[in-house]
Amino acid sequence: IAGITQAPTSQILAAGRRMTLRCTQDMRHNAMYWYRQDLGLGLRLIHYSNTAGTTGKGEVPDGYSVSRANTDDFPLTLASAVPSQTSVYFCASSDSSLGFSGANVLTFGAGSRLTVL
Amino acid sequence: GQNIDQPTEMTATEGAIVQINCTYQTSGFNGLFWYQQHAGEAPTFLSYNVLDGLEEKGRFSSFLSRSKGYSYLLLKELQMKDSASYLCAVMDSNYQLIWGAGTKLIIKP
Numbered sequence: 007i008a009g010i011t012q013a014p015t016s017q018i019l020a021a022g023r024r025m026t027l028r029c030t031q032d033m034r035h036n037a038m039y040w041y042r043q044d045l046g047l048g049l050r051l052i053h054y055s056n057t058a059g060t061t062g063k064g065e066v067p068d069g070y071s072v073s074r075a076n077t078d079d080f081p082l083t084l085a086s087a088v089p090s091q092t093s094v095y096f097c098a099s100s101d102s103s104l105g106f107s108g109a110n111v112l113t114f115g116a117g118s119r120l121t122v123l
Numbered sequence: 124g125q126n127i128d129q130p131t132e133m134t135a136t137e138g139a140i141v142q143i144n145c146t147y148q149t150s151g152f153n154g155l156f157w158y159q160q161h162a163g164e165a166p167t168f169l170s171y172n173v174l175d176g177l178e179e180k181g182r183f184s185s186f187l188s189r190s191k192g193y194s195y196l197l198l199k200e201l202q203m204k205d206s207a208s209y210l211c212a213v214m215d216s217n218y219q220l221i222w223g224a225g226t227k228l229i230i231k232p
Contacts, residue, residue: 048225049166051219051220
């Protein structure tokens with residue numbers, strides 16, 4: 007089934023530890039995104055990548071890094087986790103081959119629930 | 124600043140009609156999206172409006188008024204499976220998506 011796979015589904019992490027959330031898509035979408043979702047707030051963009059080899063910062067990039075070595079994979083790394091990074095993380099992708107227009111629809115992964123203690 | 128407002132929670136009865144409103148103030152406008160998100164799941168796309176007017180898709184319709192900075196999602200013939208959060212998002216002049224906090228819709232039998 008075509009879509010986005012995220013791993014792990016959930017994780018409890020000690021503060022100060024390094025953590026990588028994995029994201030893989032099989033739709034050959036050019037653009038990929040990482041969002042965090044917190045209760046009472048809208049989705050907030052952490053980092054994005056318009057195409058393999060390029061990345062950009064979103065609204066809340068501090069404490070996070072990403073890489074885009076190929077089209078399919080877009081891992082998110084927390085170098086030294088802090089409790090404020092407790093959240094649900096969603097990876098998403100869109101087919102920007104349609105042109106960089108507002109009609110690009112996001113396909114989301116199932117999410118990774120991260121708790122930092 | 125940029126802002127998307129939607130009601131936090133709404134309750135409706137199975138078989139009825141419900142309208143979920145979304146007002147926005149953004150730097151430019153390149154379209155408005157509605158997504159559905161069941162508890163513990165990923166958001167899924169429902170509709171996209173870039174021109175004023177009503178877009179109908181089965182039991183769901185979405186309306187946009189750009190001059191008023193206003194949209195609504197209309198759900199007809201409500202079913203229990205429609206219990207979910209509904210997320211409004213606006214694409215600004217930089218093609219960045221600004222998301223509302225979502226409206227949790229509770230359907231009662």
